[in-house]
Amino acid sequence: METAEQLTKVLRNHGMKITPQRLMIFKILENNESHPSAEEIYKKVKKIYPTVSFTTIYKTLETLRDLGEVKELTIDEDRKHYDPNTKTHHHMICSTCKKILDISEDFSSHIKLPDSLKNDYTVSGFHISFYGTCKGCN
Amino acid sequence: METAEQLTKVLRNHGMKITPQRLMIFKILENNESHPSAEEIYKKVKKIYPTVSFTTIYKTLETLRDLGEVKELTIDEDRKHYDPNTKTHHHMICSTCKKILDISEDFSSHIKLPDSLKNDYTVSGFHISFYGTCKGCN
DNA sequence: TGTTTATAAGTAATTTTTCTCATTTTACCC
DNA sequence: GGGTAAAATGAGAAAAATTACTTATAAACA
Numbered sequence: 001m002e003t004a005e006q007l008t009k010v011l012r013n014h015g016m017k018i019t020p021q022r023l024m025i026f027k028i029l030e031n032n033e034s035h036p037s038a039e040e041i042y043k044k045v046k047k048i049y050p051t052v053s054f055t056t057i058y059k060t061l062e063t064l065r066d067l068g069e070v071k072e073l074t075i076d077e078d079r080k081h082y083d084p085n086t087k088t089h090h091h092m093i094c095s096t097c098k099k100i101l102d103i104s105e106d107f108s109s110h111i112k113l114p115d116s117l118k119n120d121y122t123v124s125g126f127h128i129s130f131y132g133t134c135k136g137c138n
Numbered sequence: 139m140e141t142a143e144q145l146t147k148v149l150r151n152h153g154m155k156i157t158p159q160r161l162m163i164f165k166i167l168e169n170n171e172s173h174p175s176a177e178e179i180y181k182k183v184k185k186i187y188p189t190v191s192f193t194t195i196y197k198t199l200e201t202l203r204d205l206g207e208v209k210e211l212t213i214d215e216d217r218k219h220y221d222p223n224t225k226t227h228h229h230m231i232c233s234t235c236k237k238i239l240d241i242s243e244d245f246s247s248h249i250k251l252p253d254s255l256k257n258d259y260t261v262s263g264f265h266i267s268f269y270g271t272c273k274g275c276n
Numbered sequence: 277t278g279t280t281t282a283t284a285a286g287t288a289a290t291t292t293t294t295c296t297c298a299t300t301t302t303a304c305c306c
Numbered sequence: 307g308g309g310t311a312a313a314a315t316g317a318g319a320a321a322a323a324t325t326a327c328t329t330a331t332a333a334a335c336a
Contacts, residue, residue, distance in 0.1 A: 012334090015281095015282085015334095016282075016283090017281085017283065017334065018333075018334090037323095038323080038324080052284080053284070053286065053287090054325095055284075056283080056285075058323095058325070059284090062325095074213065074215045076212070077212045078322090078323090079322090080215065080324090092255070092259055092261070094259075095262070103251070103252065110245070113230065113268060114243050117239075117241075121230055121239075121268075121271070121272055121273070122276060123268050123270040124233075124271075125268075125270075126266055126267060126268045127266070127267045127269070128249060128266050129264060129266075130251060130259075130263075130264045131261070131262050131263050131264065132260045132262045134259055135258045135259070138260060153303095153313090154314090155301080155302045155312085155314065156302075157301070157313095157314060176292080177292085189317090191316045191318095192293075192294090192316095193294080193317085194315060194316075196292095196293065197314080197315090217292065277336100279334100279335090280334090280335090281333090281334090282332090282333080283332075284329100284330085284332085285328100285329090285331090286329095286330105287326100287327085287328090288326080288328100289324105289325080289327090290323100290324080290326085291324075291325090292322085292323080292324095293321080293322080293323100294320080294322090295318105295319085295321085296318090297316100297317100298315105299315080300313105300315070300316090301312105301314070301315080302311105302313075302314080303311095303313095304309100304310090304311090304312105305308105305310085305311105
């Protein structure tokens with residue numbers, strides 16, 4: 001979870017430029033635990049920069065993803081969500097309202113690939129999706 | 139994992155009709171561990187029934203999903219995959235070739251939602267996605 | 277301040293999935 | 307086996323999400 005200032009430095013170090021639109025995306029992501037979709041980010045930016053395009057949002061998110069600064073979540077079957085928390089963690093998704101909640105518990109000591117697959121696969125990580133419903137939805 | 143004959147019965151019991159296209163989809167899914175996408179199923183059916191449409195594929199898969207006979211996997215960020223194995227299990231996905239492998243190990247005794255969330259969420263299940271690369275890809 | 281170069285905006289294209297509706301097929305009853 | 311109601315198919319178009327392309331603009335830095 002980097003601050004907008006830190007993201008600015010990281011991009012500058014990679015020869016990229018910081019525009020007001022990008023800076024606003026950084027600020028939207030900072031400390032954001034709501035797992036916004038590209039569209040939600042787009043709408044927020046659009047309030048301040050009415051001419052912003054989806055291209056800018058997607059391009060910036062792609063850049064951040066490639067730099068490892070956001071994770072692209074595919075937990076919602078309808079659309080991607082973006083998570084600035086790049087530390088390993090897990091999610092609970094409400095099947096009804098689709099809200100996504102962070103689960104920061106560390107399960108790594110319990111979860112291992114079966115021995116029979118150790119030779120065939122190199123595991124870089126794992127992610128647990130909990131499914132169910134939240135209080136407000138049932 | 140139902141056979142094509144069993145799926146036929148299930149649909150008939152729900153007042154649905156069995157067409158040659160549907161039967162072929164059932165057979166494609168039977169004992170299928172390759173997690174096909176809608177397009178892959180479409181292509182196979184098209185070889186036998188050249189006029190088949192995507193509508194038919196998606197409609198049939200939707201029906202099977204609603205009956206609980208296939209699971210829709212959102213593990214691949216590009217498209218959905220369909221899994222006739224409806225028993226709880228997990229997956230390893232190769233980041234390079236996107237191939238999906240079943241992990242049938244039962245982790246349920248190790249994986250619990252933190253106590254602090256027990257009152258706010260009803261968990262119906264969980265799914266683990268292992269990420270990494272397969273032997274052929276690295 | 278000027279120059280270089282990446283980026284933004286706008287538009288169009290792609291990809292995946294869904295919808296509409298006319299036509300065809302299935303299941304079933306006789 | 308033929309007739310009939312209900313359901314499914316197929317063809318095309320549409321929707322929704324995402325990506326690509328082109329040109330004008332704006333950021334970075336000398």
